[in-house]
Amino acid sequence: MKTRSNHLTTALTAAVAGLACAAASPHAKAAKAELHVEVSTHTMPGMGGLGALGRLTGNMSGGSATYGQARHPGMPGRYLDIALDNDARPGAPATQAVPKDLRLGKSIDLRAPERSTSAASGSNDGGGIPGLDEDRSYEIRYYWGCGDASRTGQPRKVTTTVRNGKPATSGSAPQPRAMPQLGVTVDPGLALWPNPSSRKAVSGKASLVGAHSVTGDGLAQAIEFEIDRAQDFMPDLDLKSEGSASEGITLGWNGVDGARAYFIHAMGMDGDTIVLWSSSEDGYAGPELMAYLPGNTVSQWLGTRTLLSPEARRCSIPKEIFAAEPMVQMIAYGGTRTIEGQDWRVHLRNKSTAMLMGSGMGAGAISGEAAKEGARKTGKDTAKGLLRGLIGR
Incomplete structure (x- = not known):
């Protein structure tokens, strides 16, 4: 029994040593x-x-x-x-x-x-609220769902006051959707x-x-x-808006080849009120959805009606949500694909997006310099930056 035990111990020791050598060896299989x-x-x-x-x-x-x-x-x-x-x-x-x-x-x-120098140069870190006044309270209203009228229980409201570029908030804001992280930093x-x-x-x-x-x-x-x-590059998303804020806005678009689903987000301002709306049917979803999504998430969110189906061509924003025509962002989600070789992987992603600037985004509340910056940046960044500053997201 002793000999057998010694043989077993020796074999285990050799196996562990072999694994350690393999892990330390420069010839061990490298990450792809x-x-x-x-x-x-x-x-x-x-x-x-x-x-x-x-x-x-x-x-x-x-x-x-x-x-x-x-x-x-x-x-x-x-x-x-x-x-x-x-x-x-x-x-x-x-x-x-x-x-x-x-x-x-x-x-x-x-x-x-190149190494970024933005932090050293004192640029905005996203914690402040460019274009909004200090010591002034703002109400944020959240709506969701296509249709002629808003749903029961809407809007959800949050009040925030800006002090020294930071928000002091009361109320319960909807949490951003958990987004799968694709790509690299x-x-x-x-x-x-x-x-x-x-x-x-x-x-x-x-x-x-x-x-x-x-x-x-x-x-x-x-x-x-x-x-x-x-x-490949997806076709243009030709988004159109009809109607008025008081009577209801109807959004229509072309069918984009390769689109697996659609999503729409809108934002407007009326004095001290900021209004947010999305096409989601299962609760508010924000501008974080204006991004690449893996196929399994698209399928899941089609099932919960977070996303609009690839056959959808129209969606109405309920009347009297916005005081004027809002800024509207829309995305057609393309496919994701991974091609794998012996020592490498290729990840492919595509999407098509559209933005309508609207007339009710920032009138009387956002400075001229902030408006210029909004024209240079995507609507997703504009909306997310504003929200992050207002409610600390």
Whole structure:
């Protein structure tokens, strides 16, 4: 028995030692390199020449693109963000060969981002409330659901007073929906496009369809994959508004090819009152939903009627919720797909969004400088920043 016990002990010790060596060995299986490809189409219906300008330049900075615009587009156009997360060589440059129809040449360079200096320069950290007056109380009203009249039990109300740029709040605000975290947070360990050395805006006629290949230091093999039309830039979301705030606003839109679901959020201001509404039928949902969603979450939220079905083409904002035409944001959720190789994964995501600026957003409450900033930024950022300042989200 003793001999058998010794043999067992020796075998276990050897096994544990082997596992430890494998974990410590540089030849142990490394984490896979992750390539994130995010595409977005954004429109601002009714903006006339601005829409054409947006498609020509990509944004208001004269045609230069920056990483992150696909998630939060400001001006009309097509946007592309690519991030390589390679643990073997964090931040090492890479080159991605792309199809000619992308209209960016034969290849694009992925480079590490520049270190941000915004915190050191004293920029707004999101805790204040730009454009709103100090020592002044605001009431926030929450509504939800399409229809001619608001539901019983609405609105939910919160009162907040701004002091030293911070909110003092009374009442119970609906909590933001828990959103699945997709993509990456920008840091020097990534290789990105666009980047400081490559800022060319994507053409309004660009297409990602075709073969792609990523090569670079630290990649055991080239990341080679194909993008089909299901993951290409989605068509424009042509959102239209009819009616009036007092009699009810009817929103209508085209069917977007590839859309798995839709969601709408609106925001308006009337003096000291801020009004928020969403198309969700199962309780208020906020601008946090103006983002990429994985397929299982889309399916789940279609079932709970948080999202509108892909067959939906109209939604009415109940009358007398808004004092004037609100700022309206809408999203058509595209598909998500993961392609896996031996040493890498590619994550593909797409969406199409639209924004109507409206006439009742910030009149008499938001300063001219804040209004200019709102034109440069996406509606999602504008609404989320305002809410974060008002109720500490």
